[in-house]
Amino acid sequence: MEASNFGASALGVRADCLKMKTMTDKLPISIEDVTEAAKVLDGQIERTPMRHSKTLSKITGALVLVKFEILHFSAAFKERGALNKLARLTDDQKTAGIVAASAGNHAQGVAYHGRRLGIPTTIVMPVTTPFNKVEHTRAFGARVVLEGNTFAEATAHAQRLRQREGLSWLHPFDDPEIMAGQGTVALEMLEEQPELDTLIVPIGGGGLISGVATAAKAHNRFIRVVGVEAAMYAGMRARLEGREPKTGGASIAEGIAVKDVGALTERVVRELVDDVVVVEEEHIERAITLFVDIEKTVAEGAGAAGLAAMLAHPAKFTGRRVGLILCGGNIDSRLLASVLTRALVRDNRLVNIRIIGDDRPGLLALVSKVIGDAGANIVEVTHNRIALDVPAKGAEFDILMETRDAQHTQDVIDALGQAGYPPRTN
Numbered sequence: 529m530e531a532s533n534f535g536a537s538a539l540g541v542r543a544d545c546l547k548m549k550t551m552t553d554k555l556p557i558s559i560e561d562v563t564e565a566a567k568v569l570d571g572q573i574e575r576t577p578m579r580h581s582k583t584l585s586k587i588t589g590a591l592v593l594v595k596f597e598i599l600h601f602s603a604a605f606k607e608r609g610a611l612n613k614l615a616r617l618t619d620d621q622k623t624a625g626i627v628a629a630s631a632g633n634h635a636q637g638v639a640y641h642g643r644r645l646g647i648p649t650t651i652v653m654p655v656t657t658p659f660n661k662v663e664h665t666r667a668f669g670a671r672v673v674l675e676g677n678t679f680a681e682a683t684a685h686a687q688r689l690r691q692r693e694g695l696s697w698l699h700p701f702d703d704p705e706i707m708a709g710q711g712t713v714a715l716e717m718l719e720e721q722p723e724l725d726t727l728i729v730p731i732g733g734g735g736l737i738s739g740v741a742t743a744a745k746a747h748n749r750f751i752r753v754v755g756v757e758a759a760m761y762a763g764m765r766a767r768l769e770g771r772e773p774k775t776g777g778a779s780i781a782e783g784i785a786v787k788d789v790g791a792l793t794e795r796v797v798r799e800l801v802d803d804v805v806v807v808e809e810e811h812i813e814r815a816i817t818l819f820v821d822i823e824k825t826v827a828e829g830a831g832a833a834g835l836a837a838m839l840a841h842p843a844k845f846t847g848r849r850v851g852l853i854l855c856g857g858n859i860d861s862r863l864l865a866s867v868l869t870r871a872l873v874r875d876n877r878l879v880n881i882r883i884i885g886d887d888r889p890g891l892l893a894l895v896s897k898v899i900g901d902a903g904a905n906i907v908e909v910t911h912n913r914i915a916l917d918v919p920a921k922g923a924e925f926d927i928l929m930e931t932r933d934a935q936h937t938q939d940v941i942d943a944l945g946q947a948g949y950p951p952r953t954n
Contacts, residue, residue, distance in 0.1 A: 565705070574599055577596050587818070590846055598826070604858060608709040609708075614638070628686065629651070634698075702790025736853070738796035753802055758781040815835035817867060879953060882953075885923065895925065904937075
């Protein structure tokens, strides 16, 4: 893919944005900051595509256009803010080097562009960071320090390194230049599809949605900007409702699993964002699976949060022209395999049944034939002769089988019952 080139067609959108002075003048960033960031990024990052998804549109009842931010070199939008910040450092700051704390995507964006610009980079990551993100960050040339179990603990250690080694600090979200850089994604989206009436944006610390909302509202003050948080880490929603955030847990969306939001980002969200919704883990898993099955695209949990919001809150989006930001694709391969397997279980396509019968030769062969003749596939069999709730001359079989769908599963169960081996499902 060629590097970004906004071209002459973007000038009209930017000119309109610059004319639309709103309440953003009193906020940490303005549309001018976002358009200046776009100039810095021009030709230095990927101009990621936006595609209409006919199938996701049919499923959700909205016109869905997906912005594939996973096609950046580091597979996430974080390159935008990282490069905008790094490019604005002084020569002395670039020589001394920088330090950042991150659970993954900010780290990779900083490391990649730090190496491109010749800036020594240190990244402090929580010890719970997925292995693939740690290794990718190292591969980009950064010094990686694993410290702490949370982002807050990693940040505290990064600050100690900053003071001890004279490094410059790159906050992952609560920084005007980071926020402005992230906002360039909305400039691209609205240049290509100016008629979008809703943008759905994942929220961790709030950097992405702050930049997006700033650009979107300057383009069209009536456009709806909706934030999405994982239920375990709904810090922004808590702040907006005047509550102290109570966050924690092993969310699949680790990219937005942030204990608390930024002070600067909260100000922007309060002023410009129309709604913040919360999604449960099941909706995030379903969204990841849909991106794989329908778009043939790998999404991490945070990257799939926008689609998860449409699944969890369909009434908010039905009939609207929705821009989804697929913001990251750095999911651990084992976790992805688990999500896809769990989807088979959830759809009754992977089912465990238990059959109790006489412990005699050929019984398993007979049961297997019934299942095979019904068109199902046996994945695994466990044979238990010592279960105390089974007669001494009996045995139980736990059979894991794969079927086409829930109805096919019921057909197999009915066939086993008619053959004299009625199963119990686990």
